[in-house]
Amino acid sequence: MKFAAFFRNLNLGRPPAPTRTVLEAAFTEAGAVDPCSFLTNGTVVFEAGSPAKAARILKAAQATLRRDGFDEPAALRDVAGLAALVASDPLAGVEMDEVYAPCATFLIGTPADGVSLPSTNARGDMRVGDVRVVSWHDGILLSLTYKLGTSAGSPNAFVERTLDVPATTRVWNTVVRLVRKHAATPDP
Incomplete structure (x- = not known):
């Protein structure tokens, strides 16, 4: 399953935000499969086996980023749910x-x-x-x-x-x- 993490106040490369490499590495270290920063606005798409696993990955990635000086919350959504929302043409x-x-x-x-x-x-x-x-x-x-x-x-x-x-x-x-x-x- 694919998930998207939407960070608050994260613009890649602008202090105190991490770089793309650091952001993706935090997710890799946390166990995410194929983490990919999307654009520069603090959105990361990654794969995980379940919503619970995705939540644990996000929490671990946030802990790594916090240790490195970036401490902002993030929303987690499954990409299939976002696709359904987009398809509904709201x-x-x-x-x-x-x-x-x-x-x-x-x-x-x-x-x-x-x-x-x-x-x-x-x-x-x-x-x-x-x-x-x-x-x-x-x-x-x-x-x-x-x-x-x-x-x-x-x-x-x-x-x-x-x-x-x-x-x-x-x-x-x-x-x-x-x-x-x-x-x-x-x-x-």
Whole structure:
């Protein structure tokens, strides 16, 4: 099975983040099969025999990285689940004319009991400032960001502030590209 680890605040080569070589070596040392850093944003794809094994690998890789000076959480998702999400085309029919970027935000951990995202805002469109929620399930928030003034919205800040758990965000196209490159394709 393939898994993707999405690290928070990891931009390869920018201190205190590790280099690509160090990041991949931490996963290899932890027992991952064929770890591969995807882009420069702190995403690692690797193989493991089960979700539990993948979680142990991530935890061990994080311990190695922490020892080397990088201490940030990461979300773990199976690539098959990401492929199913991409195949569902969750942004179909969404008006993109004014959108700065569609994003996927991965929760790292579970919100406290009773804490959840609001189902709607006062306008009824679930747009909070410069972030509009498209869907929310299985610890993944799909959202649209808008540019108000000189900066774009931050779904990561919105999720962390609202749910009080760490999260990490990728532009939706990064998830699509990851799936295209790493998901198993059925035989014709």
